[in-house]
Amino acid sequence: MTVHHDYTSELNTTYDADDSFFWYITFNNVSKDADGNIASGLNDYDTPTTFVKIDSGVQKYSFSSSTETWEYYGYASLDSLYNAAVNQYVENYNHQDNVA
Numbered sequence: 001m002t003v004h005h006d007y008t009s010e011l012n013t014t015y016d017a018d019d020s021f022f023w024y025i026t027f028n029n030v031s032k033d034a035d036g037n038i039a040s041g042l043n044d045y046d047t048p049t050t051f052v053k054i055d056s057g058v059q060k061y062s063f064s065s066s067t068e069t070w071e072y073y074g075y076a077s078l079d080s081l082y083n084a085a086v087n088q089y090v091e092n093y094n095h096q097d098n099v100a
Helices: 078-085 087-092
Strands: 002-008 014-020 038-040 051-059 067-073
Touching (some): 002 051, 002 067
Antiparallel strands (some): 002 014
16 A cells, blocks of 8 residues: 655644555455356455554654654555465465565
8 A cells, every 4th residue: 555645744844755555455255156256255354453653754743752653554564464464374274375
């Protein structure tokens, strides 16, 4: 995922950048009909419950050293997503992947 942040603090300092993180969706109990079309299961899904924090480094207020941050469901790197979504379950499934 890529999200664009355009932020100006009360100190008139700006942060204008695209930030990226990784997210997944897994579908449970998907079935196909006789023609190979998805018949059901697209309403039964899971997404990450882990948050990734993006820190602008821009000080928000003159009276505090805190910086503007945003949190999203997901992972900071593809490796961390893969470890959480695949590696911990690899012994339970015969999986194939093409992660680039």
